[in-house]
Amino acid sequence: MNKVTRLQAVSHPLRLRILFALDVQEEARTSDLAAELGVAANKVSYHLSLMEKGGIIRKRTGEDARETWWSVITENLDMKEGEGSDSLAEDSRAATLASLEYLRSLVPALEPGESEERPNQSIMVTNAYLTTEQVKELADDLAALLHRARDLSDQNREQGNGRLYAVGAQLLPARAEQG
Known part of the structure; x- marks a missing residue:
């Protein structure tokens, strides 16, 4: 496959x-x-x-x-x-x-000023120039973070706690610049 x-x-x-x-x-x-x-x-x-x-x-x-x-x-x-x-x-x-x-x-729309509470959502995106070694290191860090999220989810599901959140990570090469 x-x-x-x-x-x-x-x-x-x-x-x-x-x-x-x-x-x-x-x-x-x-x-x-x-x-x-x-x-x-x-x-x-x-x-x-x-x-x-x-x-x-x-x-x-x-x-x-x-x-x-x-x-x-x-x-x-x-x-x-x-x-x-x-x-x-x-x-x-x-x-x-x-x-x-x-x-x-x-994810519901984020409307600034709608509530004084901080919303329970985060969206983080960046572009970065990285070496192959740095990409491997970051991929390991992201994998560990997602593994931790899965472990927490399993514990909470067993205990009947928590809400469903979508958690994801992508580390992809950017499209080559068009000249």
Whole structure:
């Protein structure tokens, strides 16, 4: 399974919503996903089958043969360096933009002055000139931060605490400057 195939498997807003829902729930039935997302079950089923063909989710038959459970194959979402082709950078940017658009849809608009409380949201973006070694170091730091967020999420879910937040990180080469 190459990167482009995996990226195509999530290159639709509904598939991203399904992926995020499965990631939080760890495993869910088609009907549960349809109810949570407010989408017809046959539509969710169609997109689940495309995601399965793309190798990013797996299905398991429940005790009742009509019951299908789905879960994310997290190791197949890890985009390892050196996989793919020259067009991969563009595909990665497209997937990143699609992910960001979906994440933005989950976050209510920030209206300055609307509340005296500081909103529980942060959006941080920067461009930076980095060496290959610095990129590797930052990637390790980001991976550790996301791992910490996942651990906290698991603890809170077990205890019935917290709210759902979208947490993500991207470290991609910028598009070459056009002359």
